[in-house]
Amino acid sequence: MTxxxxxxxxxxxxxxxGLGERTIxxxxxxxxxxxxxxxxxxxxxxxxxxxAIADPDxxxxxxxxxxxPWDTFTDGFKAIGNGYWAMFQGAIFNPHTAAQGxxxxxxxxxxxxxxNATPLILGGLSVGxxxxxGLFNIGGQGQIIAGAVFAGYVGFAWHLPFIIxxxxxVIAGTxxxxxxxxxxxxxxxxxxxxxxxxxxxxxxxxxxxxxxLLSVRGFQAPPYGxxxxxxxxxxxxxxxxxxxxxxxxxxxxLALGAAVFMWWLLTRSTLGFKLRAVGANQFAxxxxxxxxxxxxxxxxxxxxxxxxxxxxxQILGTNGQITGDIxxxxxxxxxxxxxxxxxxxxxxxxxxxxxxxxxxxxxxxxSNTGTPxxxxxxxxxxxxxxxxxxxxVRAIFRLRGSGGGGEALAKGWNG
Amino acid sequence: xxxxxxxxxxxxxxxxxVAGCSSKPGNxxxxxxxxxxxxxxDTGGVDDHSFNQSSWAGMKAAEAANSNVNPSYVSxxxxxxxxxxxxxxxxxxxxxxxxxxxLMYKAVASIAKANPKQHYAEIDxxxxxxxxxxxxxxxxxxxxxxxxxxxxxxxxxxxxxxxGGLNIPPVTIYMDGFxxxxxxxxxxxxxxVKVLGWDETKxxxxxxxxxxxxxxxxRSISETFISQGxxxxxxxxxxxxxxxxxxxxxxxxxxxxxxxxxxxxVSAAQxxxxxxxxxxxxxxxxxxxxxxxxxxxxxxxxxxxxxxANGGTGLAPFHQWNSKVPQDVKNELTTIKSDIISGKIQxxxxxxxx
Numbered sequence: 001m002t003x004x005x006x007x008x009x010x011x012x013x014x015x016x017x018g019l020g021e022r023t024i025x026x027x028x029x030x031x032x033x034x035x036x037x038x039x040x041x042x043x044x045x046x047x048x049x050x051x052a053i054a055d056p057d058x059x060x061x062x063x064x065x066x067x068x069p070w071d072t073f074t075d076g077f078k079a080i081g082n083g084y085w086a087m088f089q090g091a092i093f094n095p096h097t098a099a100q101g102x103x104x105x106x107x108x109x110x111x112x113x114x115x116n117a118t119p120l121i122l123g124g125l126s127v128g129x130x131x132x133x134g135l136f137n138i139g140g141q142g143q144i145i146a147g148a149v150f151a152g153y154v155g156f157a158w159h160l161p162f163i164i165x166x167x168x169x170v171i172a173g174t175x176x177x178x179x180x181x182x183x184x185x186x187x188x189x190x191x192x193x194x195x196x197x198x199x200x201x202x203x204x205x206x207x208x209x210x211x212x213l214l215s216v217r218g219f220q221a222p223p224y225g226x227x228x229x230x231x232x233x234x235x236x237x238x239x240x241x242x243x244x245x246x247x248x249x250x251x252x253x254l255a256l257g258a259a260v261f262m263w264w265l266l267t268r269s270t271l272g273f274k275l276r277a278v279g280a281n282q283f284a285x286x287x288x289x290x291x292x293x294x295x296x297x298x299x300x301x302x303x304x305x306x307x308x309x310x311x312x313x314q315i316l317g318t319n320g321q322i323t324g325d326i327x328x329x330x331x332x333x334x335x336x337x338x339x340x341x342x343x344x345x346x347x348x349x350x351x352x353x354x355x356x357x358x359x360x361x362x363x364x365x366x367s368n369t370g371t372p373x374x375x376x377x378x379x380x381x382x383x384x385x386x387x388x389x390x391x392x393v394r395a396i397f398r399l400r401g402s403g404g405g406g407e408a409l410a411k412g413w414n415g
Numbered sequence: 416x417x418x419x420x421x422x423x424x425x426x427x428x429x430x431x432x433v434a435g436c437s438s439k440p441g442n443x444x445x446x447x448x449x450x451x452x453x454x455x456x457d458t459g460g461v462d463d464h465s466f467n468q469s470s471w472a473g474m475k476a477a478e479a480a481n482s483n484v485n486p487s488y489v490s491x492x493x494x495x496x497x498x499x500x501x502x503x504x505x506x507x508x509x510x511x512x513x514x515x516x517x518l519m520y521k522a523v524a525s526i527a528k529a530n531p532k533q534h535y536a537e538i539d540x541x542x543x544x545x546x547x548x549x550x551x552x553x554x555x556x557x558x559x560x561x562x563x564x565x566x567x568x569x570x571x572x573x574x575x576x577x578x579g580g581l582n583i584p585p586v587t588i589y590m591d592g593f594x595x596x597x598x599x600x601x602x603x604x605x606x607x608v609k610v611l612g613w614d615e616t617k618x619x620x621x622x623x624x625x626x627x628x629x630x631x632x633x634r635s636i637s638e639t640f641i642s643q644g645x646x647x648x649x650x651x652x653x654x655x656x657x658x659x660x661x662x663x664x665x666x667x668x669x670x671x672x673x674x675x676x677x678x679x680x681v682s683a684a685q686x687x688x689x690x691x692x693x694x695x696x697x698x699x700x701x702x703x704x705x706x707x708x709x710x711x712x713x714x715x716x717x718x719x720x721x722x723x724a725n726g727g728t729g730l731a732p733f734h735q736w737n738s739k740v741p742q743d744v745k746n747e748l749t750t751i752k753s754d755i756i757s758g759k760i761q762x763x764x765x766x767x768x769x
Contacts, residue, residue, distance in 0.1 A: 090503065097506055112499060211625070215582045226517045226539075227583045245529065247498065319495060323518055325458060328493035363496065366489045367503035373492060 021134070028131060028343050036340070038393050039386035040354075047379040048080040054371050055079035082369050090364025091357035104245040109360065111246035115318060117356025118248075119144070119310040121255040123334025124352050125262050126181075126306035128343035130195075132266060133299040134279035139184055139199025140307045140331025142206035143177040147308025148315040149210060150176025152322045153219075155232030155315065165235040170254070170312050177308015178301045180206060185300025189293035195300070203331070211324055221321065229322035238317045251313030256349065258306055263345035265302075275299050307331065336384045355380055448485035450710040452477065453509035455500045456490040457516030465627075465653050465676060466698070470515045470538060473702025477710065480703070484710050497522040505530050511709045513702065514538065517585070523548060534714050536705055538698065539585065541718050541768065549705060549714070552768035553696045553721035556592030557755050558728035559649075560762055561748055562673045562694040563596020565730070566647040567608040568744045569671065569691060576611035576645035578622040578636050580652035584766040589651045589675060589694060591615045591764030599751070599760065611640050615764065624655045633658020641670055647691070649673045660686030671736075678731035691740065693731035701727055720768050724756045 052058045058079050061071035089096070091113045097105040104111075123140050130137035137143075151173025160168055184202060187193040213219045214227040221230045238250040266272040277285040278295040286292050314326055337355055341348030362376030386393050393399070454474055456467045467490070474486035487509075489500045497519045504512045505526060514523045517539035527535050527548045535548045542550035566575040577593050579586040590613040597610050612622035622640075624632040633655035637648050641662060646669060650656030656675065660683060663670045674683065674693035683690075701721055708715050721727015730748070733740050754760040 094506070108502075208625070211581065226520075226585070227581065228518050231521070314495065318498075321521065323494045325493040325495075328495040360499070363489070363499045364503050367500070367507050370487060373490065373496075 028339070032390070034399065035390050035393050036387060038397050038399070039383050042386050042393060042396060043379050043382035044084075046382050047375060048084070050375055050378060051083040051369075051371050052076035052079050054375070055369075079369070079371075083365050083371050083375075086365040086368040087358070087361030089361075089368070091361035094364075102245075103242065107242055108246060109364075111242055111248040112360035112363075113353065113357040114248040114252050115356070116359040117352045118251045118255045118313045118317060119328075119330045120333060120337050120355050120359075121349050121352030122258055122306050122310035122313065123330045124337030124341055124348040125255075125258055125345065126303045126310065127334045127338035128341060128345075128348050129262055129266075129275075129306065130299055130303040131338060131343040132279050133275040133295060134282060135185075135188075135296065135299060135303075136196050137181065137184075137199055137300070137303045137307075138196050138332075138335070139181060139202050139304075140310070140334045141327045141329075142199065142203040142331070143180045143304045143307035144311035144314065144327040144331050145206040145210050146180035146304075147173040147177035147311025148322055148326045149206075149213065149311075150308070151236075151312045152229055152232055152315040152326075155236035156230040159233060160235065162235050165233060166238060166316065169232075169236040169316055170238075170309070173312035173315070174305045174308045177311060178305035181304015181307060182297060182301040184304075185297040188300070189296045195296075207324075210322070210326070214322070214324060227324055232316060232320050236316060237320065238313065247318055249313070249317040251317035254309055254313060255352070258309060259345040259349045262306075262348075266345070271298070307334070310334070333380065336380050339384050340387065448478070448481075448483040450481075450484050451507075451509045452484055452486045452511055452513070452706050452710070453504045453507070454486065454488040454513045454515060455497065455504060455519070456488055457518065458491050458493060460490055461488060467515055469677060469696075469698035470513070470702050473699040474513075474706060476699060476703040477706035480707065481710055484706060486706075494518060498526070501526045505533055510534065511536060511706070511714070513705070534709065538702070542716075546716065549716060550718040551701055551705065551721070552718065553698075553701075553727050554588075554762075554767050555694065555696050555721075555728045556588050556595070556762050556764040556767050557723045558694040558696070558730060559589040559592025560596040560599070560755060560760075561723075561730050561752060562649060562692070563593035563598075563610075564600050564751060565596075565691060565740070565744065565748060566593070566649060566673055567597045567600035567604075567606065568747070569740065570608055570645075570647050572644045572646045573607065574609045574611060574644040575647040575649070576622075576637075576640035576643075577649040578612045578624060578633075578640075578652060580624055580627040580655055582618075582621060582623050586651050587613075587618065587621070588764055588766035589649075590621065591766060592694075592762060593649050595762060595764065611643060611645050612636075624652050626655050627653035629655050630658045630661065634661045637662035637670075638665070641666055646670050647673065649675070649694075651675050657683055657686070660689055663689040674731075680731070680734045688735055690734065691736045692733050695729055695731050697721055697727050697729075718768075722756070723752050 058072060058075040061075045065072050090109055092109055094109050097108055126140060127137050151169045154169040154172040180202060184195050184198040187198045188195050214229060219229055221228050240246065241248045241250065266276060274290045275295055277288065277290055278292050282292050310330055315322055319326065333355060337351045338348060340351035358376045358380060362373045365371050366373040452474055454471060459467055461467050461471050471488055478484045478486050489504060491497055491500055501512065501514065501522055511534040513536045515538050520537065520540040520543065523535055523537050524543050524545065527545050531547055533547060536551060537548060538551045540550055541552060542548040575597060577590050579590055594610050594613050594615045597608050600606060601608055614620065622636060624636060626632055633650060633652060637659040640648055648659045648670065650659040659672045663672050671691050672689050674690050676696050677693065678695060679690040679693045680687040701719060705715060723729055751760060
């Protein structure tokens with residue numbers, strides 16, 4: 001139906017998917033919930049061992065292991081127990097603050113979990129959507145920065161009435177992210193430039209452009225003391241859901257709405273069908289008359305827009321001022337969220353909530369026990385690692401089941 | 416493969432045997448103090464050879480001086496961690512919470528308003544009018560003024576240079592002071608020493624490495640300066656500044672460096688030979704002083720501004736250059752220092768804390 005002659009530079013690539021692509025498909029295809037849960041359990045066990053190793057008392061006790069072996073274990077288990085208990089307090093419920101009887105005492109930890117989860121869900125949806133069209137969006141960082149800069153600029157430089165201001169700022173941020181993502185899609189469609197390269201490079205462009213903006217008067221906040229932008233107008237801030245003492249905000253609804261949109265797009269719309277066809281097999285899709293190049297542009301615009309929304313929730317939801325690290329590593333954590341969520345809308349929301357809880361808990365753990373907060377990153381990575389190796393999890397927990405790859409192929413990865 | 420596993424197991428077990436054979440130590444009483452001094456660090460980690468590290472060193476120094484002080488810290492991976500970190504420390508039961516970094520000022524203000532009974536201190540920002548916050552700021556333009564004067568006096572070529580990590584005020588305040596010090600030398604000595612890399616009156620046109628970690632950029636900037644005749648270089652760029660040390664080594668003793676923030680002969684001792692002196696920002700001392708006072712029960716209020724007068728900024732010892740700096744110049748520096756303190760010399764840098 002359409003011409004395939006205009007296909008740029010990609011016609012010589014082999015129809016076999018590469019190793020990386022196959023691995024991603026295996027991860028995304030194995031939708032076994034038991035494996036996911038057990039991967040989480042295994043990651044927490046390894047994380048526990050790391051907590052014990054990071055604990056000075058346990059390390060001291062292990063140096064005289066053979067005279068008092070029990071000390072090592074009691075100290076180790078005490079450290080693990082305290083660490084995970086602190087994480088629970090930071091992420092779900094803290095009896096100490098609840099004892100104060102205030103609303104924020106009860107709901108504070110949940111608020112923190114939801115606040116952290118919001119941009120992670122949006123970022124995860126962004127990466128996941130690109131996965132479904134067969135693209136790796138490593139550019140979450142740049143798209144989040146672009147979204148935050150657009151939304152933040154509209155937020156502090158324009159002065160609009162209540163409600164209208166926040167809507168305009170949210171739209172501006174989405175457009176900012178979409179431009180940044182769409183750029184990578186355009187480069188791939190027109191020149192065949194690999195999106196992994198272009199998105200990573202665009203991350204640096206965004207990061208350094210932001211660094212420049214933060215030194216410009218008018219963007220930087222008076223009295224020009226720090227690399228920090230002006231404050232967003234209160235009118236442009238997303239509403240706090242549980243009152244001003246807790247940070248959870250209307251950005252959560254943006255994230256949930258985006259998830260519903262992605263579900264509808266991929267399962268109910270013609271466009272989504274085409275995108276999935278491109279992701280499943282671009283050559284077959286092209287033969288079937290789908291405009292693959294246009295699909296790349298569209299999906300990167302959408303993915304960029306979703307990541308831009310993550311930037312919006314960062315600036316209009318929580319921070320209120322732009323600094324050099326407004327992306328807060330979400331662009332990269334989003335990749336793990338998308339993998340854990342199998343690039344599907346519902347599971348991505350759950351994955352985002354889990355990682356949000358880990359982030360919120362990690363802060364409390366660091367504060368209470370002195371365990372480095374980086375442990376949370378390690379646990380996140382381990383979860384994905386165990387999911388990436390379903391055979392390993394099955395072997396550890398002696399589950400029956402076919403090999404991951406075969407199952408993925410049998411079920412197809414479009415779910 | 417199987418052999419490899421066996422070997423690995425043997426090695427592992429013997430490592431455990433060796434490691435596990437020491438005897439149980441007696442109960443040590445470290446970390447049992449009753450005054451919990453908590454610190455929320457900025458991004459970069461506790462061992463950043465700069466800001467965080469110097470501030471944390473102040474806490475350790477306070478602990479060493481007073482065993483009742485029990486210091487702890489949490490680090491921030493990004494600015495999004497500021498508020499949750501401050502909240503977590505507040506709910507933990509700290510006697511005082513020190514926020515390291517001026518970017519935290521909003522987070523500190525909102526949490527301090529919500530917890531009026533909790534004591535806070537903030538580094539590199541004022542207390543913003545809050546009674547339970549103590550602001551610690553540093554007028555490093557004063558120290559850098561002395562550095563600029565010294566550089567001009569020591570230059571044989573009549574050209575000195577400075578460059579920054581980023582064009583942001585905490586950096587350019589040093590460069591302003593340096594530039595003004597050179598101008599003051601020119602005025603009093605009727606000299607014409609040129610400053611490369613910075614002109615306080617043209618703040619958009621300075622020389623910046625856009626990095627605080629890239630030694631190679633620092634080196635190439637320094638070599639450009641040297642090729643333009645500069646023989647004293649003042650890098651205000653953290654680790655990037657080490658490139659100036661490398662360039663000085665390459666120049667074979669014709670070029671000297673004035674280090675920044677900490678005493679370079681301690682923090683970058685490999686280049687001590689080339690450091691005339693360092694313009695210091697005394698984070699460690701002022702943090703220790705604050706914790707000392709707070710631990711004794713009297714929380715300082717208001718703002719602390721580190722100046723030449725109170726030792727919050729200044730010049731480090733000359734170390735190996737002590738014999739090379741003429742006594743006249745040393746005397747002049749002493750006079751200038753007291754003139755700045757008395758207000759006889761006015762520093763005009765717009766970035767000075769009020």
